[in-house]
Amino acid sequence: MGKISVTGLKKSFGTNHVLKGIDLKVQEGEVVCVIGPSGSGKSTLLRCLNRLEDITEGTVIVDEMDINDRRTDINKVRENIGMVFQHFNLFPNMTVLKNIMFAPVELNKLKTEEARAAALKLLDRVGLADKADAYPASLSGGQKQRVAIARALAMNPDIMLFDEPTSALDPEMVGEVLGVMKDLAREGMTMVIVTHEMGFAREVADRVIFMDGGYIVEEGSPEQVFGSPKHERTISFLDKVL
Amino acid sequence: MKSLRALWFTMAVVLFAAAGMAGYAQPASAAEQAVKTYDIATDVTFAPFEFQDANGQYVGIDMDLIRAIAEDQNFKVNIKPLGFNAAVQALEAKQVDGVIAGMSITDERKAKFDFSTPYFTSGVIMAVKADNDSIKGYEDLKGKRVAVKTGTEGYSYAESISARYGFTLVPFDDSAQMYDEVKGGNSAACFDDYPVLEYGVKQNNGLKTVGERTEGASYGFAVGKGQNAELLEKFNQGFANLEQNGKLKEIKEKYLVASANKTGWALVAESLPALLKGLGKTLLYTIVSLFFAFILGLIFGFMKVGRNRWLRGIATVFVDVFRGIPLIVLAFFIYFGIPQALDFKMPLFLAAVLTLSLNAGAYMTEIIRGGIQSIDRGQMEAARSLGLSYRKSMIKIVIPQAVKVMIPSFINQMVITLKDTSILSVIGLVELTQSGKIIIARTFESFNIWATVAVMYLIVITVLTKIADGMERKIKNG
Numbered sequence: 001m002g003k004i005s006v007t008g009l010k011k012s013f014g015t016n017h018v019l020k021g022i023d024l025k026v027q028e029g030e031v032v033c034v035i036g037p038s039g040s041g042k043s044t045l046l047r048c049l050n051r052l053e054d055i056t057e058g059t060v061i062v063d064e065m066d067i068n069d070r071r072t073d074i075n076k077v078r079e080n081i082g083m084v085f086q087h088f089n090l091f092p093n094m095t096v097l098k099n100i101m102f103a104p105v106e107l108n109k110l111k112t113e114e115a116r117a118a119a120l121k122l123l124d125r126v127g128l129a130d131k132a133d134a135y136p137a138s139l140s141g142g143q144k145q146r147v148a149i150a151r152a153l154a155m156n157p158d159i160m161l162f163d164e165p166t167s168a169l170d171p172e173m174v175g176e177v178l179g180v181m182k183d184l185a186r187e188g189m190t191m192v193i194v195t196h197e198m199g200f201a202r203e204v205a206d207r208v209i210f211m212d213g214g215y216i217v218e219e220g221s222p223e224q225v226f227g228s229p230k231h232e233r234t235i236s237f238l239d240k241v242l
Numbered sequence: 243m244k245s246l247r248a249l250w251f252t253m254a255v256v257l258f259a260a261a262g263m264a265g266y267a268q269p270a271s272a273a274e275q276a277v278k279t280y281d282i283a284t285d286v287t288f289a290p291f292e293f294q295d296a297n298g299q300y301v302g303i304d305m306d307l308i309r310a311i312a313e314d315q316n317f318k319v320n321i322k323p324l325g326f327n328a329a330v331q332a333l334e335a336k337q338v339d340g341v342i343a344g345m346s347i348t349d350e351r352k353a354k355f356d357f358s359t360p361y362f363t364s365g366v367i368m369a370v371k372a373d374n375d376s377i378k379g380y381e382d383l384k385g386k387r388v389a390v391k392t393g394t395e396g397y398s399y400a401e402s403i404s405a406r407y408g409f410t411l412v413p414f415d416d417s418a419q420m421y422d423e424v425k426g427g428n429s430a431a432c433f434d435d436y437p438v439l440e441y442g443v444k445q446n447n448g449l450k451t452v453g454e455r456t457e458g459a460s461y462g463f464a465v466g467k468g469q470n471a472e473l474l475e476k477f478n479q480g481f482a483n484l485e486q487n488g489k490l491k492e493i494k495e496k497y498l499v500a501s502a503n504k505t506g507w508a509l510v511a512e513s514l515p516a517l518l519k520g521l522g523k524t525l526l527y528t529i530v531s532l533f534f535a536f537i538l539g540l541i542f543g544f545m546k547v548g549r550n551r552w553l554r555g556i557a558t559v560f561v562d563v564f565r566g567i568p569l570i571v572l573a574f575f576i577y578f579g580i581p582q583a584l585d586f587k588m589p590l591f592l593a594a595v596l597t598l599s600l601n602a603g604a605y606m607t608e609i610i611r612g613g614i615q616s617i618d619r620g621q622m623e624a625a626r627s628l629g630l631s632y633r634k635s636m637i638k639i640v641i642p643q644a645v646k647v648m649i650p651s652f653i654n655q656m657v658i659t660l661k662d663t664s665i666l667s668v669i670g671l672v673e674l675t676q677s678g679k680i681i682i683a684r685t686f687e688s689f690n691i692w693a694t695v696a697v698m699y700l701i702v703i704t705v706l707t708k709i710a711d712g713m714e715r716k717i718k719n720g
Contacts, residue, residue: 050627052623052626052627075626075629075630075631076629078626078627078628078629079628079629081627082627083624083627085620085623085624087618087620089618089620089621089623089624090624091621091624091625091639092643093642093643102628102638103625103628103629103630106630106634106638107628107629107630148624151624151628152627152628155628155629
């Protein structure tokens with residue numbers, strides 16, 4: 001069955017057809033990197049996986065639950081799917097620690113004291129133990145994104161979705177974020193990553209998916225996709241970015 | 243979210259209803275007593291027939307007359323100084339039982355009202371600035387502007403001769419404004435009922451009468467056509483008694499003889515209690531209205547940012563309607579229009595609060611919608627992706643940030659609503675502006691009183707703004 005199973009997924013915004021028929025399976029512990037030119041539908045596909053976008057057609061099954069079914073408690077499903085955004089979306093009116101503790105406490109997953117201990121541990125893990133009491137505005141982009149990852153991990157999810165997590169960062173900060181993500185991958189987290197970091201994809205991904213024009217054009221191991229791409233559009237895209 | 247909305251809505255309805263009951267309570271309990279009480283509307287600014295004395299009491303020929311008749315005929319009166327036009331409209335809308343306001347008996351009015359026996363014979367006279375020697379008669383008015391008061395005999399008379407003598411009319415709503423127009427030189431002359439003008443001249447309004455007075459029109463007490471025949475009968479009976487026992491003559495002489503008014507600082511000091519009382523009313527209406535406006539704003543604001551197309555539509559219509567109708571039109575519609583159409587009495591308090599709440603509520607809706615929409619969509623998405631419901635994300639993440647954005651707009655709206663209460667003086671609400679107008683009607687001291695009123699508004703608004711700024715800083719810093 002797999003962790004995530006997408007069949008015949010279509011998504012339109014009015015007359016703009018963004019996804020035109022996507023079939024995708026992600027196995028438990030698998031790291032999938034989605035690459036492709038902008039406007040190809042990568043981010044929309046990712047946002048359909050936790051129903052931040054309602055889909056037009058098809059099914060999205062996560063942990064054997066159809067997430068677009070009215071009977072599915074989407075909030076419960078989302079607790080199990082962490083998401084990291086391009087623009088971090090940290091809560092600016094809370095300290096770093098509060099950002100991380102917020103969801104577990106609010107959703108009664110942990111008591112305040114347990115949540116604090118867990119949050120401090122997560123901060124240590126992303127290398128920001130000293131920033132617990134800082135507000136997001138005082139952090140660099142790389143630090144913000146690492147806090148965002150810690151915040152998503154605080155709910156202890158099985159799946160992590162990354163929507164271009166390094167695109168808004170200054171180049172010298174990309175490394176620190178990718179480092180945290182590599183650790184996660186090594187620990188066996190199921191991850192779907194929309195990214196422009198080809199080197200990272202090649203190194204970390206179990207599978208690379210190339211999207212263009214609302215379709216999955218080509219997929220395979222990093223060696224296949226980067227080493228001997230078959231499709232013409234994949235070749236021309238890789239030519240431009242590598 | 244749904245149950246929360248329902249709760250707010252219920253609260254608003256209950257409070258509105260309670261406010262309405264409070265307004266009804268007075269006449270209802272009075273009616274239980276053996277002595278009947280009638281609501282009598284009058285003008286606010288028609289000295290010597292009706293005006294407020296320094297103690298805030300309504301006095302004048304009309305006032306003394308109706309009270310003397312009430313005493314003679316054993317009934318009670320509840321005087322409602324609404325302003326002349328508002329009084330006439332209130333009678334038509336059956337908001338009051340009768341009108342006594344130096345009202346001339348005309349055929350046109352007879353079609354709508356029943357009149358008592360005439361109690362005063364007036365006539366129209368012209369007045370010009372005291373030091374104006376160039377205008378000696380109607381012939382000198384050619385090409386000039388002439389100030390008149392709407393709905394008066396002076397207006398009809400001036401209108402009837404305006405074409406012949408070639409002058410244009412400039413209408414005003416009260417005598418004091420009309421006199422100031424002439425005193426300031428914008429209009430060459432004014433026409434008014436002679437006792438009114440004579441009284442004004444004696445109070446040093448800066449004018450002098452010119453020429454002869456016209457054949458007098460008769461003043462009558464009016465009730466609605468076919469309504470309150472009993473009250474009319476009592477009035478006529480009582481009037482006849484007063485005529486006989488000489489009390490009528492006493493009353494008339496009392497007001498057509500000059501009395502010295504205070505001026506300058508002494509007047510301001512004397513007027514201060516009345517003005518402060520008006521200011522209190524202004525603040526009361528502002529606070530009560532803002533409370534309801536805030537609730538309306540919450541209800542419709544959340545409807546506007548919500549996901550339901552129908553609720554969004556309803557909220558949009560609400561905002562468009564109440565933001566699109568001028569406050570003064572809304573006030574007239576609620577206080578005169580609705581009661582006339584549905585045949586019931588609308589308490590002034592309720593009408594005033596409704597008008598201000600609906601108007602400010604439309605703006606509050608937009609402030610709340612704008613505040614919520616100003617928060618980056620990513621905040622909602624981040625909260626939802628963590629597993630929080632729409633409602634929880636809204637309350638815990640979006641609203642706390644949105645409130646900070648809204649505060650300056652709330653303060654702004656508070657200041658606007660406070661100033662807007664002055665517009666409600668048109669339906670007879672005695673708040674700060676109306677209190678000032680009433681004092682000027684008696685004393686003709688425009689400069690001192692308006693300056694005092696302006697300073698009072700300034701002080702209150704400045705103080706409130708400073709307090710609000712302090713609160714804003716506190717909220718922003720933690």
